[in-house]
Amino acid sequence: MDFRFIDGTITTPQGFTGAAICGGIKEGNTTKKDIMMVKCDTLCNAAAVYTKNLVKSDAILVTQEHLKNGKAQAIVANSGNANTCNADGYKKASDVCKLCASTLNIAEDDVIVASTGVIGVPLPLEPFEQKLYLMKKMMSSENGSDCAEAIMTTDTVKKEMAMEMTIDGKTVTVGGIAKGSGMIHINMGTMLSFVTTDCAISSKMLEEALKEAVEDSYNMVSVDGDTSTNDTLAIMASGKAGNKEITTKNEDYKTFVAGLTEAFKSLAKQLAKDGEGATKLLICDVSGAKTKKDAVGVAKTVIGSSLVKTAMFGADANWGRVLCAIGYSGMDVDISKVKVTFKSEGGEVLVCENGAGVGFDEDEAKKVLVCDTVTIDIELNDGEGFAEAYGCDLTYDYVKINGDYRT
Known part of the structure; x- marks a missing residue:
């Protein structure tokens, strides 16, 4: 297959910008970036897969609702707090989406939201209220690595990748970030991954491609046998590469799935290698x-x-x-x-x-x-x-x- 890894990250594909900042989500944190936003300058076709753990973060429930129409334009995520098993979790996740949407001037249900960190601690809204407007001014295609840092918890290194492939004579780019070090036994671990592409592909085919690519990549990772409550893998496609839109499982679809699988394997290996306390x-x-x-x-x-x-x-x-x-x-x-x-x-x-x-x-x-x-x-x-x-x-x-x- 004609694909090649390049220097880049989640904001490398055409149309995407991002920003990250320290919001102090976890008590005592005053320096580490812990909030990230990624936005596309156009509404994207989007899809996601999630943990099969019966205990789920409310952020997952909100994102599932938002992606019912197969569309999204932004991602907002935090580390330091999982927003899981909290009485006000769903409302807090929805409120974060409202703040993000208002800040970026997009529709609330076009926002993907995710959280990672300690379970059972209420998520503070103040960091989002105070920091998102600052992040809007910082949005840039150069900030993908900062976004990768912002979702880290016990991770010791950032996980990111970018690759190019040729589809319909056009260069299609895929970029992504991931986090996860412990509680990793992925079955769709705590694992978050956000991926962008400028491939023109329908929502239905994007969802199918995501499910296929996950099976031989993320779903083959195990660090400690514990399946997280927050696993989320979301992908947005801007369509800006200019290829003929993929609407059926044709040869272009097969090429995209093959490339996406290799991209996911790259991130999967990074996750496994950085398992908590791991040396190899x-x-x-x-x-x-x-x-x-x-x-x-x-x-x-x-x-x-x-x-x-x-x-x-x-x-x-x-x-x-x-x-x-x-x-x-x-x-x-x-x-x-x-x-x-x-x-x-x-x-x-x-x-x-x-x-x-x-x-x-x-x-x-x-x-x-x-x-x-x-x-x-x-x-x-x-x-x-x-x-x-x-x-x-x-x-x-x-x-x-x-x-x-x-x-």
Whole structure:
């Protein structure tokens, strides 16, 4: 497929500007940017997917209502407070949309709203009342990275990307940001991602493309097995690239989905690598499964295993933990056919074949596993199903971070 990653972020596609500021949402914060707005200069086709957790932020409920018509023009989001499990949560989320709409002179129901942070603490409106008008003056296509910073909580680095692809002879750009470090077990983790594109595509096809692209990217991420209450992935399309509008699942649609999937995978890997307390990115490739479902189930089970994750932290080639996870995954697997290889820039080491251990050099295995990206390659030798999942190691710092997260 003709796509390429470029330097850029959420405000790189044509038509989009953004701004971010410190509003002091969380008590004691006086410096970190914690409110962001992104606006398009035209009404966009839009779509979103959300957490499947039964406990949802009221921001999600408001956004779901606003996107019923498949249209949006702005995003407003905050970190430091999840606006979840609060008696006044829905009203507060609606009020934030009203303030954003009034500030940007757009319709209230064309605003996507999101929050991330501590659950069960009332969201203060004063920061939005005091800061949004200042942010309007700051709106620029150069501020995408600031927006990425504003949605960070325990994240240690910003997550952003931009890519170009060719559709109908036109250059189409996709830009995006994401946040998430803990409570990540995405199934549509706390995970927020906002994506923009200048592709001309109908609301219906945009929604279909989003759902397809999510399956092999965001939905294959697991940091700690906890599915967040606030997961939201929203996309807006300005149509300014000038391609013929995509209204059916034609070749242009397939190209867009393929590019969008790779864009999402880039952000998904960034999320996994920055898992709370993590020291390395783990990738689990599963091939030769009887079905795609079996491959997905095995990959996500292995990447989510606490015992596998701790072994990877210690650079211990404890392949038995991988086999154990495969065995309880609930998938249709013939263990006697399983082959496991650990791979990284430090080399590769075969540790299991035909469901049994093979001799290997522990020192060579250590060289492979100390690298900051490690692939657990699993061959099931039973079909054509393939899946790739993303996670991280489990360290002492994960407990430290989450032992006093609220206070």
